[in-house]
Amino acid sequence: MSINRGRGLQANALGTFDTVVMAVAGSAPAYSIAATTAVLVGAVGLASPAALLYCAIPMLGIALAFSYLSRIDVNAGASYSWVGRTLHPFLGFVSGWALVISATIFMVAGSLPAGSMTLSLFDQGLADNTALSTVVGAAWFVLMLLVVLGGARLTVRAQLIMSGVELAILALFAVLALFHTGGAHAFDWSWLGFSHFDGMQGFASGALIAAFYYWGWDVTSNLSEETRNSRRTTGLAGLIGVGIVFLLFEVFTIAVNVILTSKQIDDNDANVLAVLGEEVLPGWGGKLLIVAVMLSTIATLETTLIQVTRSLFAMGRDRTMPSALGRVHRRWNTPWVAIVVVGAVALAMFIASNALGSVGDILSDAISAIGLQIAVYYGLTGLAVVVAYRKMLLKSPTDFLLGGLWPLLGALFMFWIFVESLGDLSTAAISIGVGGLAVGLVPMLWYWRKGSDYYRPARLDASRTVATDWVPDGAAAGPSLVHEGLPTDF
Secondary structure, three states, X not given: XXXXXXXXXXXXXXXXXXXXXXXXXXXXXXXXXXXXXXXXXXXXHHHHHHHHHHHHHHHHHHHHHHHHHHOOOOOOOOHHHHHHHHOOHHHHHHHHHHHHHHHHHHHHHHHHHHHHHHHHOOOHHHHOOHHHHHHHHHHHHHHHHHHHHOOHHHHHHHHHHHHHHHXXXXXXXXHHHHOOOOOOOOOOHHHHOOOOOOHHHHHHHHHHHHHHHHOOOOHHHHOHHHEOOHHHHHHHHHHHHHHHHHHHHHHHHHHHHHHOOHHHHHHOOOOHHHHHHHHHOOOOHHHHHHHHHHHHHHHHXXXXXXXXXXXXXXXXXXXXXXXXXHOEEOOOOOOHHHHHHHHHHHHHHHHHHOOOOOHHHHHHHHHHHHXXXXXXXXXXXXXXXHHHOOOOOOOOHHHHHHHHHHHHHHHHHHHHHHHHHHHHOOHHHHHHHHHHHHHOHHHHHHHHHOOOXXXXXXXXXXXXXXXXXXXXXXXXXXOOOOOOOOOOOO
């Protein structure tokens, strides 16, 4: 295998459309609806559309934070770099580690449904077999691992096919659901209000689960070193991605509440969308939506692999983790060591997951645990943009609202749901979520004592950053300006 310690990632590999596709695929609309709706309805009932709505508003604030920060620091580590250069390097490492742990946990939470959905196309009885679902899910995971290893362009081509088919199927069923007659409940506008929540703690539980729905659009920032005009493109794609998936989540969550009974939702906790499909279009509907969920799950495995491997690549490059993680393959320009390590760890977790129970049980605890970790790194990023732009916030109402107030409120919301939901989660979810973060203290303190340059950062200040010229996607562009503040190569 041909490797080179000094190479960077492949610059200018992705355009604007590619990056928007990655943002939507990162949030995995069909997978999120199928795997998470039962958990959300179980937590807040008919308030599930409201939970998605009121989480979308602060989530847009976080997307704005990513957009503003990507303009002044292009780094595959994204929040790991931004938080470290604005708030404190320790908090930056925690931010990066939270993404690494949540993404690694998702390898199990995402691969199990990929396996069970594939099996359910042939026999629903096979889909309930956790061991067999694990084997098939692991096979899909290994295939995506190879695609990600093959480079950014191959990754996007695969993503275009999978996400294109998925979104086409979802659009079809969104229209069919509007014309469906009969069902468990009549739609009520109160579902978008606060009356159905069981107090503030109930609202926080719903918001934490809703955060998992949206998670993943920020893969665009982890691809920034490989994106054309990344200072403009990555943030814009993230905002568009959040908007698109919000509409899909609301339409299908309302459809589930209207069409399915509580018993149908409970009995199909890992496969709600297939049941909805059978109700809307008997015969073929369930199978078509299973295909959409399967493709969505496989697609988001790919984007999650990108997030975790690019984050580990940035950490290895900065020597806050073993420096071998920063190695790039000579031919494919991908962080091959990080990809191999993540693959090995995830496959070990697949084997261990068989001892945890059914697919539904594993999903419920994993989603809640990931929600805690998402809240941490999104919240820290929301604070980071306020610090980075502090000298510019009063220069215009737009900068104050979009670069300061909205991201700040988004950050405070993330921290609030983290704290408020702790009293309502299972011991397993808290152990996985908080324990996973605590494990990161070991490498953080170890490499801090070894004197990594990351812990002596060049401070990130938007007032001292010169904006770069925009180059249209069709025009020739020079090498990307990447990884400011620290040398790209050691």
